[in-house]
Amino acid sequence: MPNALTRRLEEYTPLADADRAELAHLCSQSIHTVGARLDLIREGDAPRSIYVILDGWAGHYRTLEDGRRQIVDFAIPGDLCDVNLFILDRVDTSICSITRLKVAEVGREEFRRVITNFPNITTALWWVELVSKSIHREWIVSAGQRSARQRIAHLFCEIFLRLESVGLTDGFACDFPLTQTDIAETTGLTAVHVNRTLQELRRDGLIVFERRRLTIPDLLALQGAGLFNPNYLHIRRLNRHTDAGREVREGGIKEGR
Amino acid sequence: MPNALTRRLEEYTPLADADRAELAHLCSQSIHTVGARLDLIREGDAPRSIYVILDGWAGHYRTLEDGRRQIVDFAIPGDLCDVNLFILDRVDTSICSITRLKVAEVGREEFRRVITNFPNITTALWWVELVSKSIHREWIVSAGQRSARQRIAHLFCEIFLRLESVGLTDGFACDFPLTQTDIAETTGLTAVHVNRTLQELRRDGLIVFERRRLTIPDLLALQGAGLFNPNYLHIRRLNRHTDAGREVREGGIKEGR
DNA sequence: CGTTCAGTTGACCATGATCAAGAGTGGTGG
């Protein structure tokens, strides 16, 4: 069974045996365990290493001067933090563990060696980076345009599909370790309102969510509730129950080029 | 006087004469003019070329099924759209011109040649890409946490500094071709509320904004009003009037790693 | 078995949305 990073990269680019071996090697060199709810990296730090998430969830966040906090991304198994390494001299976002984490640390030189010797891996990493940017854009859309109900439904759809793409779902269910406060800090809502909205989604039969476990009985229905269209995730092999076939193009766009 | 792209890249990485010559060459090969308010690229298209903005503003946006639209980024002179080119098979965001544009079209092969032969340029392009991602994160923070007044103040600060970094400001003033509706679609507010908030900012003397021209008499004051901290822009040579020296680190972050 | 954190509920409030109408302003064609 391949590790999460390999699985993730193969979502995008075919890998050779040598690539897979290299990735397995990378992810077995320097493995750390981090307890839940600890900062891995803080805004303003100089970047040191890249971490590959092998198990558990982490969150990228920024804080405002008045203390409010916004989660801007999640890192689940197969994700990397922080590719900034070679470029920016300061990390611009903090990262904290949400659950207990298992991470592989990849040093600067190690990473550079892989980049120069394994073009398939490099391409796949580019892909991951661009998909991550696309996800950021969708979060801007969520925070800017979607209602509370839509935002939460959308978040659940996104995370479910991301987990599925690395093999971490189980039929209609998945582990989902976010607290209601986490969801609030992700969606730009308050925890109180998240609570009420979750009850509404439960009442409507769109989700079952208890004891850190999420079940989505009808993903298409939840996608409808969240105005969710999976194209922005750029997942190649979308499963039966998703909406990928749906036509993206709207009717009303005006003018051509 | 260097073109906008060169100026932009030199913000990040020292370039050699050969690099500069190559950039000048790139930006003079295939120049197009595009009228205002036209789509350059639409969500779902297959990527064709990269465009370098030489003059004018463009906007990246996504639309929801119910027709609402969210601008997720601006492209000003020196910016590129879309580096997706080699990786993703579908463009995930539409781009439209805000003003009349002058763009340089760079083809796939041309771009690949530059990437392989000019490592300084490649590094600088990486940098640009990561800064763009950092800006996306800040927009998530804005939409999620900032009030209407803070969002608009923040947007003005960001754009002013981005324009300044490519030499497009004139003392305390700059061209600013966004309509109030554009600002609304950027900040996730309604045009009516943007109007009222702008009046408030004007009344407080924080901005002068008329006839597509923005003046910021006291940038530090506007930064305060927007909870703006320029670090996320990763601009090297920040000017006298910005707030870069301010300590980023908050007091209250708990626990170490 | 007590402490802490997550979740829940209720009452009230405020920010910003919605709807509607009117006033500039600029560009275009007759």
Added chain:
DNA sequence: CCACCACTCTTGATCATGGTCAACTGAACG
């Protein structure tokens, strides 16, 4: 050159989504 049209900006009245504050319940963990 003027008239018209379209778009942007402005203002007012009303409404709703989601925020705030506060108290209480329940589960987990040492």
